[in-house]
Amino acid sequence: MKQILTYVFTLVCISVNAQIQKDTIQTYKKRVLETVEVDFLSSYYTQEGDNASVSGGIGTEALTDATGTIIVAIPLNDDDILTVDAGVSAYSSASSSNVGPFDGQQAADPFVASSGASSSDVWSSVSVGFAHSSDDRNKLWSVNTSIASEYDYFSVGFGGSYTRLFNEKNTELSLNVSVFLDTWTAIYPTELRPFYGGNGINNTLFANNAVTGNTNYNPQFTPFNNVQRNSYAFGINLSQILHKNIQGSLSLDLVRQDGLLSTPFQRVYFKDIADSFIENFHLADAIEQLPNERFKVAIGGRLNWYINQNITVRTFYRYYFDDWGINSNTVSIELPLKLSDKFTFYPSFRFYNQSSADYFSPYNEALSTDDYYTSDYDLSNYSANQIGFGCSYTDIFTKAHLWKFGLKAIDLKLYKYDRNTTFGFNIITAGVKFVMDN
Amino acid sequence: MKKNNILIASVLAFSLNSCVVVKEYEKVNINDPDMVLSEKKCDRNLITAHSYREAAVGANGGKTGGGCGCN
Numbered sequence: 001m002k003q004i005l006t007y008v009f010t011l012v013c014i015s016v017n018a019q020i021q022k023d024t025i026q027t028y029k030k031r032v033l034e035t036v037e038v039d040f041l042s043s044y045y046t047q048e049g050d051n052a053s054v055s056g057g058i059g060t061e062a063l064t065d066a067t068g069t070i071i072v073a074i075p076l077n078d079d080d081i082l083t084v085d086a087g088v089s090a091y092s093s094a095s096s097s098n099v100g101p102f103d104g105q106q107a108a109d110p111f112v113a114s115s116g117a118s119s120s121d122v123w124s125s126v127s128v129g130f131a132h133s134s135d136d137r138n139k140l141w142s143v144n145t146s147i148a149s150e151y152d153y154f155s156v157g158f159g160g161s162y163t164r165l166f167n168e169k170n171t172e173l174s175l176n177v178s179v180f181l182d183t184w185t186a187i188y189p190t191e192l193r194p195f196y197g198g199n200g201i202n203n204t205l206f207a208n209n210a211v212t213g214n215t216n217y218n219p220q221f222t223p224f225n226n227v228q229r230n231s232y233a234f235g236i237n238l239s240q241i242l243h244k245n246i247q248g249s250l251s252l253d254l255v256r257q258d259g260l261l262s263t264p265f266q267r268v269y270f271k272d273i274a275d276s277f278i279e280n281f282h283l284a285d286a287i288e289q290l291p292n293e294r295f296k297v298a299i300g301g302r303l304n305w306y307i308n309q310n311i312t313v314r315t316f317y318r319y320y321f322d323d324w325g326i327n328s329n330t331v332s333i334e335l336p337l338k339l340s341d342k343f344t345f346y347p348s349f350r351f352y353n354q355s356s357a358d359y360f361s362p363y364n365e366a367l368s369t370d371d372y373y374t375s376d377y378d379l380s381n382y383s384a385n386q387i388g389f390g391c392s393y394t395d396i397f398t399k400a401h402l403w404k405f406g407l408k409a410i411d412l413k414l415y416k417y418d419r420n421t422t423f424g425f426n427i428i429t430a431g432v433k434f435v436m437d438n
Numbered sequence: 439m440k441k442n443n444i445l446i447a448s449v450l451a452f453s454l455n456s457c458v459v460v461k462e463y464e465k466v467n468i469n470d471p472d473m474v475l476s477e478k479k480c481d482r483n484l485i486t487a488h489s490y491r492e493a494a495v496g497a498n499g500g501k502t503g504g505g506c507g508c509n
Contacts, residue, residue, distance in 0.1 A: 018495070037480055041479060041480055041482060041483065043482070043483035043484070045487060046465065047491075067483050068484075069482070071479070073487060153506045154508075167459060167505040168459050168460075168461070168462070169462070170458070170459050170460055182506070210499055229506075233496070235496070235497075239475050241458075241460045241465070241468055242458065243458070244460045244464045244465065244467060244468060245467050245468070247468055247473060247475060248475070249475045251496075251498070251499075252497065253495075253496030253497045255495065255496060263506065296495065296496065297496075298494060298495065298496030298497035298498075299497055300497025300498055302475050302497070303474045304472075304474075306468070306470055306473055312473060314472065314473075316498065318494065318496075318497045318498060320493070320494035320495070320496070320497070322493070324493075326493045326494075328492070328493060328494040330494060330498075336472040344472065352488075352492060352494070354492065354493050354494060369472070378490075378491055378492065378493065379493060384492075386460070390480075393485040394471070404454040404499075411478060411479075411480040412480075413480060413481065413484075415484055417487075423491075425487065427479060427483065427487060427489070429480045429482075429483055429484055430480060431478070431479050431480030433479075
């Protein structure tokens with residue numbers, strides 16, 4: 001009997017001890033995210049160029065955009081994170097204003113912005129994501145959904161990813177999928193609208209504004225039946241620590257798009273049709289016509305090298321091709337230079353080139369007999385250089401406070417992007433990160 | 439063909455190096471914020487501008503769909 005009691009007592013002790021150990025492990029399991037983190041991101045973007053796609057490859061591309069975004073990451077427990085991401089972007093676009101260039105206030109001209117309703121808009125977006133990590137932190141899955149809206153466009157998105165770490169967390173394999181279901185509110189150039197179910201050349205637009213050049217203006221115009229645009233993306237990413245100072249990754253993204261891939265208000269001018277004008281503005285012969293399917297493949301690699309405590313080298317290369325005939329290369333290098341334990345300087349350089357889409361023609365060079373045509377210079381053959389400078393401030397002790405939040409980091413960057421055409425942009429980006437006090 | 443060879447060589451290099459294991463206590467430099475294998479958050483709007491103005495998208499953690507970027 002004594003032996004049995006001793007045996008039972010021993011079993012109970014082992015069981016309790018095991019439970020205590022288990023509880024201890026749970027108690028000390030490192031949280032995926034220690035506390036609430038809040039990121040404020042903003043940017044100011046300006047662009048210039050002389051090849052506006054709205055006016056068929058000729059005209060001002062001047063555009064300014066100011067964007068503000070807040071990202072809140074909330075730890076729900078040791079393993080789960082909820083992320084809410086909301087942003088607003090306000091832009092004004094000279095080329096978009098020329099969807100309706102005949103405002104009566106000045107001579108219509110593709111190089112002059114008009115005062116039309118399409119000259120500015122606000123884009124807004126909200127997305128919510130949930131991520132779960134396994135107890136050993138070797139498995140991670142996440143899901144997200146998003147909506148985005150502007151005057152003529154609405155987008156709903158869904159996505160998910162699965163990440164597996166192995167080889168003592170030296171190797172990471174991720175799979176991700178995303179779907180975007182977009183809807184256009186199709187807006188067409190003003191001079192084309194009377195030619196579908198309207199009174200054509202007898203419209204008051206042409207009565208009030210004399211047509212010059214070819215006065216027998218008779219464009220090809222039929223509105224799009226399908227105003228949906230769907231995008232389906234699948235990606236795979238392999239990351240590997242190669243050395244205690246070097247790590248790299250390889251990525252493959254496959255994207256299929258279908259639906260309305262043309263932009264309804266982008267004009268095209270045919271060289272085999274005589275030109276018609278109102279004032280200085282060339283009247284559209286047609287709107288852009290592009291295939292309703294597109295398949296894109298991007299293969300990229302990153303290699304980062306921690307040279308010493310002052311210098312890190314960050315490199316990226318991507319090769320891209322699609323079934324519209326575009327091939328592209330992207331190369332970038334960034335050299336973070338640690339100036340002190342709190343300040344880092346970020347010089348960077350990026351080179352990009354692409355070949356022309358099969359359907360691209362310069363201004364007034366498309367043929368009316370073709371099935372597909374565009375004069376969107378974003379689909380043309382070009383190369384571009386970008387230089388960037390930035391600075392970041394990091395305080396891991398979060399001494400500065402705003403209410404219950406400690407300031408962890410501030411980033412400020414400036415980029416200048418120039419194509420070998422007339423197009424270029426400048427963007428200033430800023431990010432401020434706060435973490436909530438525990 | 440040359441690009442394919444580069445890709446295959448890269449995959450092989452990664453595979454071979456997967457035998458090398460850097461221990462957790464050796465990852466101080468790997469865990470430096472500037473060593474992360476993605477773009478910084480503050481560059482998000484730059485990446486979006488690239489995806490709107492350039493044909494190429496993907497393989498950089500940026501958006502691969504949604505939105506028209508048509509202005």
